[in-house]
Amino acid sequence: MEKSEVNPIWACRAFPAFPVVLATVSDGNGNQNIITVALVHMFSFNPPVLGIGISPARHSYEMLEASDDFSINIPGKELVEEVLYCGQRSGRDVNKFEDCGFEPRPGKKIKAALIDECAVNLECVKRQRIDAGDHIWYLGEVVRAEMAKEADREKSLMYWSGEFRVLGDVIRRR
Amino acid sequence: MGAVMSLPPAPVVLVGVGDKEKNIITVGMFNVFSVRPPIVGIAVTTSRHSYKLLEENEEFTINIPGKELMEQVIACGEKSGADTDKFKLTGLTAVKGKRTKAPRIAECLINIEVKKTRSFEVGDHTWYLGEIKHTDIVEKYDRSQALLYWDGEFWTPAAKPLKVLRPE
Numbered sequence: 001m002e003k004s005e006v007n008p009i010w011a012c013r014a015f016p017a018f019p020v021v022l023a024t025v026s027d028g029n030g031n032q033n034i035i036t037v038a039l040v041h042m043f044s045f046n047p048p049v050l051g052i053g054i055s056p057a058r059h060s061y062e063m064l065e066a067s068d069d070f071s072i073n074i075p076g077k078e079l080v081e082e083v084l085y086c087g088q089r090s091g092r093d094v095n096k097f098e099d100c101g102f103e104p105r106p107g108k109k110i111k112a113a114l115i116d117e118c119a120v121n122l123e124c125v126k127r128q129r130i131d132a133g134d135h136i137w138y139l140g141e142v143v144r145a146e147m148a149k150e151a152d153r154e155k156s157l158m159y160w161s162g163e164f165r166v167l168g169d170v171i172r173r174r
Numbered sequence: 175m176g177a178v179m180s181l182p183p184a185p186v187v188l189v190g191v192g193d194k195e196k197n198i199i200t201v202g203m204f205n206v207f208s209v210r211p212p213i214v215g216i217a218v219t220t221s222r223h224s225y226k227l228l229e230e231n232e233e234f235t236i237n238i239p240g241k242e243l244m245e246q247v248i249a250c251g252e253k254s255g256a257d258t259d260k261f262k263l264t265g266l267t268a269v270k271g272k273r274t275k276a277p278r279i280a281e282c283l284i285n286i287e288v289k290k291t292r293s294f295e296v297g298d299h300t301w302y303l304g305e306i307k308h309t310d311i312v313e314k315y316d317r318s319q320a321l322l323y324w325d326g327e328f329w330t331p332a333a334k335p336l337k338v339l340r341p342e
Contacts, residue, residue: 001280003310005272008212011286011309015206016238016320017331019182041184041205043217044297048178051296053207074181080337120180128296132215132303133208139296145177153327156182160317163335167183168318171241174326 017158017165022073022086022118023052024104025063026111032104034096034115035060036087038159039135040072048142050124053135059091064138069110069125072140073118076155077166082117083157084164109144119151179325186323188243188250188266189216190235190277191227196268198260198279199224200251202323203299204236212306214288217299223256228302232290233274237282240319241330246281247321273308283319285310 006014020038027033039053050072054061064070075083082100089096097104097113104113107123114121124140131137158165189199203217214236218224228234239247246264253260261268261277268277271287278285288304295301322329 001283001312003285003312006309006311008286008306008309009209011284011306011311012206012209012212012214014238014284014309014311014315014317016185016317016322018184018205039206042178042181042203043301044299045178046298049297050178053205077336084337084339120177122177128294130207130294133213134210135208137207142178147177147180151180153180153182153324157336158182158322158331162339164337164339165318165331165335167322168330168332171244171321171328171330 013161015160017160017163020083020157020159022075022083022115024071024073024112024115025060025067026113027063027066028111032097032113033060033063033091034086034102036083043139049127049139050122050142051137051139053132053137055135061136067111067126069112069123070138070140071107071110071112071114072122072124073115074120075118075157077157079117080157080164114146119148121146181324183322183324183327183329185238186247186321187216188237188239188247188279188282190237190268190279191224191231192277193231193275195227196261196277197224197227197255198250198264198266199255200247207303213291213303214286214306215301215303217301219298220295220300223254225300227255231276233271233276234288234290234302234304235271235274235276235278236286236288237279238284239282239321241321243281244321244328271308283312283315
């Protein structure tokens with residue numbers, strides 16, 4: 001294939017699309033914040049470990065540093081405006097649960113709240129912290145999870161490099 | 175486990191590794207870790223043959239396959255490099271790296287050359303992080319041609335974005 005060289009930073013922007021999730025974290029004094037995270041991935045299956053990458057410039061970074069846990073909530077595509085809002089505003093200035101009209105549900109095993117409007121809620125307890133450059137990664141073991149009956153992969157919201165996407169074609173089902 | 179398998183699909187990549195002994199590994203555990211500097215990471219099961227090659231080599235490549243390479247992606251994920259030459263098996267073409275020794279895969283949309291910076295274990299996987307040293311990208315790259323994978327299913331991203339935050 002005919003190819004040309006590009007800047008490595010531009011290359012990072014060229015990846016297809018990654019899942020985008022809403023993570024929450026508590027400050028331990030009853031304040032809950034939501035952060036939109038596109039740097040999220042499974043790190044281990046057994047035990048199940050999920051990681052999120054956060055820029056140290058974010059308000060949530062300080063909260064995550066001080067907290068033992070966080071939640072990961074998987075939004076459907078109908079929540080694209082809320083996902084955008086939670087990614088663009090700082091928890092220093094606004095209450096994102098109130099502004100988005102989200103119902104905070106207490107976690108059963110963690111202090112961070114769960115977002116009722118998301119079809120999947122994963123409760124994570126911090127296990128490892130990785131300093132990877134301009135993002136700090138928090139790896140959490142999934143200690144409890146809830147899933148709505150209507151959870152549907154086809155409604156997934158993806159994000160990368162300034163573009164929200166939904167899924168296109170399924171090429172092969174399991 | 176059911177809940178984590180309900181995550182949306184994510185990019186699946188072909189990793190090229192090795193100098194004299196070359197191998198291709200299908201990796202669904204792939205992520206961007208940092209943008210400045212550009213750090214990407216891949217993970218393999220700690221016991222696999224791929225693990226040995228990634229331990230022994232300082233460099234690897236990440237190659238983004240288009241959807242037409244799905245069968246090759248599946249073959250490279252199911253076979254072990256211990257007893258199979260996957261380049262021969264799949265007919266994929268190894269191309270010498272420009273700034274690393276690891277093999278790049280000619281048929282992929284993007285070829286990224288990575289120099290390993292660190293590795294760490296998390297549960298049943300070992301993660302290898304590295305800095306991007308060189309990238310070649312196909313003309314008229316379109317991300318909806320790429321393959322996504324999770325939980326046994328292959329997808330593509332939709333052809334048109336749902337919402338664009340800034341012009342590309």
